[in-house]
Amino acid sequence: VIQADGGTRTASITGSYVALMDAVQWLMSKNLIKENPVLNSIAAVSVGIVNNDVLLDLCYAEDAAAQVDMNIVMTGNDKFIEIQGTGEEYTFNDEQLAEMLNMAKKGICEITEIQRKTLEIND
Template sequence: KFGDTHVLVTATLEDRLPPWLKGQGRGWVTAEYGMLPRATSERTRREAAAGKQSGRTVEIQRLIGRALRAAVDLEALGERQITIDCDVIQADGGTRTASITGAWVALAECIGWMKGRNMFKNGNGDKVLRDNIAAISCGIYQGTPVLDLDYAEDSEADTDANFVMTGDGRIIEIQGTAEKTPFSQAEFLKLMALAQQGIGRLVDLQKMAII
């Protein structure tokens, strides 16, 4: 839960791989993302009923997968695939950042489950997960940098950005847009510093969740 944004996240271990990865001695981590029709204040049509995924959905699930793979040693994982499913059951802004942060917890629990069943060879179980991954949104709202914008703040923000980082503060991805007014480099650096603080707190919560 990120405030009033709630995402159900699960991890599934499979012995199958994408065809282009077979026989290469490494695994894969991928993600799927979806939003329930009444996750928002007004019902949205199911994408299955529309017959295709929206561009937004495709973008977000690719982002989740990229972010998680940055923390995983795919060779140590072996020829297996872990699929992360992120289903938004209530949305109040920041669904992609909540999904990424929760997805890492699900991934860590899956790898812990595998280690408990001696599914790794040569001590690779301790090498698979290299770092925590968390994400947070930041924006300039009414002239003030704000962390983890809700829907109302996001709708009125001058600037909106999403930061994905490792547990030690390295950057995986930044998505930033000037919604109303262009922002300066100094303002951007303030947002990044705020995001680093927020992600530090999220990483602490992740560690508590998997103890």
């Protein structure tokens, strides 16, 4: 990540998968490997509570003001790899947690689709 307004960790994870797949596709095109060793796609997004609202993909200002922030990493088939969250200044309840997880899953699904289109991957 050369420049960012928050979310560098999640952007790095999401972008690294695209770079890896680009390299794998190149290796396969040169017959340097026979098959794709990557088992699944990976994408990540931040989500948090700012002024009591659940927000997706927090920018720096939102992250700095967040009552709660989380980083969620998932596979392309809706499996969690990591859920990392912190109540910065406040606590949060299970309804808020569920809302953040649902919003993150929707965001990751959109990112995964963009990754697939970019890499021209068909399932």
